[in-house]
Structures are given as structure tokens and as C-alpha cells.
Amino acid sequence: MINLKNKRVLSGIQPSGDLHIGNYFGAIRQHIALQDENDCFYFVANYHAMTTITDKEQLEHATFQVALDFLALGLDPQKATLFIQSDVPEVTELAWILSNFTPVGLLERAHSYKDKLVKGIQPNHGLFAYPVLMAADILIYDSDVVPVGKDQKQHLEMTRDIALKFNHAFGDVLVIPEELIMPDVAVVPGIDGQKMSKSYNNAIEIFSDYKSLKKRVMSIVTDSTPLEEPKNPDANTVYKLYKLFATPEEDKQMRDKFLAGGYGYGSAKKELLEKIWNYFEPARKRREELTENRDYVEKVLRQGAAHARERAQQVMSRVREKSGILRFNP
Numbered sequence: 001m002i003n004l005k006n007k008r009v010l011s012g013i014q015p016s017g018d019l020h021i022g023n024y025f026g027a028i029r030q031h032i033a034l035q036d037e038n039d040c041f042y043f044v045a046n047y048h049a050m051t052t053i054t055d056k057e058q059l060e061h062a063t064f065q066v067a068l069d070f071l072a073l074g075l076d077p078q079k080a081t082l083f084i085q086s087d088v089p090e091v092t093e094l095a096w097i098l099s100n101f102t103p104v105g106l107l108e109r110a111h112s113y114k115d116k117l118v119k120g121i122q123p124n125h126g127l128f129a130y131p132v133l134m135a136a137d138i139l140i141y142d143s144d145v146v147p148v149g150k151d152q153k154q155h156l157e158m159t160r161d162i163a164l165k166f167n168h169a170f171g172d173v174l175v176i177p178e179e180l181i182m183p184d185v186a187v188v189p190g191i192d193g194q195k196m197s198k199s200y201n202n203a204i205e206i207f208s209d210y211k212s213l214k215k216r217v218m219s220i221v222t223d224s225t226p227l228e229e230p231k232n233p234d235a236n237t238v239y240k241l242y243k244l245f246a247t248p249e250e251d252k253q254m255r256d257k258f259l260a261g262g263y264g265y266g267s268a269k270k271e272l273l274e275k276i277w278n279y280f281e282p283a284r285k286r287r288e289e290l291t292e293n294r295d296y297v298e299k300v301l302r303q304g305a306a307h308a309r310e311r312a313q314q315v316m317s318r319v320r321e322k323s324g325i326l327r328f329n330p
Helices: 021-034 056-072 090-099 104-108 111-118 130-139 150-170 210-218 237-245 248-260 265-279 281-291 294-323
Strands: 008-013 039-044 080-084 145-148 178-181
Touching: 008 021, 008 130, 021 039, 021 145, 021 237, 039 056, 039 294, 056 080, 056 281, 056 294, 080 294, 090 130, 090 150, 090 294, 104 130, 104 150, 111 130, 130 150, 145 150, 150 178, 150 294, 210 265, 237 248, 237 265, 248 265, 265 281, 281 294
Parallel strands: 008 039, 008 145, 039 080, 145 178
Antiparallel strands: none
């Protein structure tokens, strides 16, 4: 078990759309909790998003919105470093260097690449080389720990493989990061019961307006068990989502009502709707304030980029020196 104290923690999120409650309970909540006792670097992965977004305005807008979301949900720029991936150009330099230590077979085995091929997405070099840029993201900040879900373990394993090959050639230049499988990470179901994902169009967005939120919650798929009959809460998407927000007492109350019978899915959905709306109310207000204060958000991102780039330049200096990359123009 990793001692999660005084570690450099690194994580990024793609600006591929509005954040949903799966993003929050699956990652963001845990990332924000880590900022109190660790040196956390969190970035908006706009280079990675270019594998799927080719519209200029969409990418710019989505990138800034994710920064707003992080700050609204509790990231403290006095404790953690928040920045945009593209504000640290050294990461693409390191990605090229690492690509020379990355076997083609390793990239061909990447789950994310194979999954997109199955979905019919036309492959390009950016999609194929995605894991190399991800490795550079991690290694360029001397990251000790990378929080990942169980379905993301391969990404970090590939990073470690690439870094070990580089170190084998040039010595202990790159810090080999450890994976952190968060013990309390939730697998959040979407409105259709599958894992919540923007790509499945089954997500419940965090910052949607009340009318839109109600429409999504009331469209959660349920079975046809009559109202008067008992229902199994553990096979019930409404209950699984409610449990994320509820206190232990509230959790027990809903569970008991389902087991007793006489409690319909419509009533449960209404309770879930109010829970979600009230839970994120402070973050919603904070986000509205931040939206009106763009100068502050830009200042946070500039300062975060400056701090991140200072670390990246130190790492790149080591990499260039050890690998023989000459530079006469500082």
C-alpha cells in the first residue's frame, strides 16, 4: 500500500465534454482529497482531446470549461497545480524521445486503441501513439503516483515499460511511477445501467440545469416490477446512484422501502433528483462566480503552467544531457 503523503501525484482529464457524476465519484473527488497532503499536478489534456475533437472553438471552449469544473468542485490552487497540457511544450519533446523506446507491438496491444478500432473510428498516428504522449505527461513531472481505475491500469504499465527501457539505455534518469488504485473509487452506472460514459450517451451531467437534470434522472431505465411488490435494490440503478449521495441512514431508508414493497421507481427517482441537485449546489454557485471572473481562472492556469513547466524543464535537462541531445539555444 502506497503511503499517500508528500508524494507528487499526477492526473489529467480530457476536455471531451461536460463532466458527469461518473467523472466525479470515479476520479475527481479522490483527486481533490489528495491535495491536502501531497504535491498534486492536475492538467486538462487538450493535446489528447485532439484525437477526437477537430473543431477549434469546441476544443477551446471545452478546455476552459474543465478548468472551471475542477475549481468549482474544490481544487485549491494554493494546494494543487492546475494547468493546461499544451502550456508545457516540453511534454511533446519528451514524447518524441520516448517514442524511440516504444515498441510498435506495445502500442498495438493498447486497449484504448483496439476499442476505438472496434467502434469503427478511423485510426491515425495520434490515436496510435496516444500512450507515448501519456507516458510523457506522467514522466516529465517526476510523478511518484498516478491514480487510475482498474480499467486504466494498462496505461500506467505501458508508461513504466517505456521509462524502464529509457533508463536501461541511459541510467536512472526517469522516475518510475507507481499506480494508485483508489480503494473507494465508485463504478458509476449510467441511465441505461452500463458504466456511465459520454460515449454511451448515458451520463448525468454535474452542472446541467434543473430541467435537464430532471429529464435525465427520470429516464433511468428500470424493470417492470409492479409498485406493490418488493424490489432488489442491489440490481437497481436508481438505488446505486442514490447510494453515492446518501448518508448511511438515508441509504438504509431507501433500501428498506424497496425491500418492503409499495415503493415505486418514480418516487425513488424524485428522491435521487433532489439529492443530486442539492449535493452539487455549492459547486454550482462557485462555478457561476468563476464564470463571471475569467481573469481569476486565467491567472490560476498561468501560475499553474509556470510551476509545472519549471519542473518539466528540470526533467528535460536531465533527459537531454543523458541521451545526447545538444542544445545551444537555451
